[in-house]
Amino acid sequence: MIFHLVINSFFVFVLLAAVVETSLFVFKIKNARTRYICRLLPILKIPVDLFVFGVFGESLFLNLNPFSCEIYLNNFITTLFNIPPGTPIPQYIASKLQPIYLNLFAISVVAISTLLFFHKCARLIASQIYLRKVLSLSIPCQRLISGQRIQTELQRLNGVVLTCDQVQIPFAAGCRTILLPTALMNSFSQDEFEAVIAHELEHLRWKDPILRFISSIICSIFWWIPTGWWSKRLEADQELASDLGTPKYGIDACALGSAFLKAIHQERVATLKSAAICPFVSPKSTHVKRLENMLNLNKPLKGHKLISAFGAAICCMAVLCFWMC
Secondary structure (H helix, E strand, O other): OHHHHHHHHHHHHHHHHHHHHHHHHHOOOOOHHHHHHHHHHHHHHHHHHHHHHHHHOOOOOOOOOOOOOHHHHHHHHHHHOOOOOOOOHHHHHHHOOOHHHHHHHHHHHHHHHHHHHHHHHHHHHHHHHHHHHHHHHOEEOOOOOOOHHHHHHHHHHOOEEEEEOOOOOOEEEOOOEEEEEHHHHHHOOHHHHHHHHHHHHHHHHOOHHHHHHHHHHHHHHOOOOOOHHHHHHHHHHHHHHHHHOHHHHOOOHHHHHHHHHHHOOOOOOHHHOOOOEEEOOOOHHHHHHHHHHHOOOOOOOOOHHHHHHHHHHHHHHHHHHHOOO
8 A cells, every 4th residue: 555655646746747847838837926836736736646545545547537547648558568457557566576575665654754744743843933932022013114005915914014133034924924034124225125025925915834834744744756846946936926926016126126135145044944934035046036037137028918828728737637647
């Protein structure tokens, strides 16, 4: 059963990730939020497969729905390798291995997953304790927000803006909290201050901290699936999407860019890394791309309506692929 699960989940993720990434490239989808939604599906598909496998005993190469791999991929593989028709691929592979090897494999997978789960829980608890401590030491931001749209969105989300000396970079936490470092906030101009608030509001509006937290737990438990590099792409898309969502609040692009440059000189708070937060500062590999988007250095896209239509099409395709296999 464990061998079956590992093989299934690995191939489901790789297959769906390849389909999503190929589609994004073919349709040249530039919208960061659309890219993020599509790339999130392979991560969310993992626990769905675990549920289906646990409840129904079905797996990757069985006919779960009309679009499943039984119709295409399983028939192709069974024909190619002379496997008896209708035989699930993992079951066929398992039948060729000695029972002792399967038992050792299952014990190893369960042991490592258990250790990683408890390690993740320990980091989570430590992060949450530290985050609560930071929030308890925080005070409501006394700086006035002049932007009417920002005020309206804060009220709609029931959001709060806090300041604290114990953090070095701004971040959005949970569903309604924006935390700013006191020293950095004092160095911001009014436009920069509101640009950071608008950026973090976009995270809260799309529930990015919660989604990032759920993704990190899934990736930790299912350690045999190559999700590390995929998670970095998800985080980069989150930050780009939040940057590009700030203009609707009347934010000046130069103000957002200058605030970002001031913030990247601060260090990330490692203690909070496992908590449900979205820091304003992203990995170094995304700095140039984020600045280009902030300052509108990229050439404007022509035919934006057509691109939006392709974006909708790729979302539909990704949702369809979500239920494949």
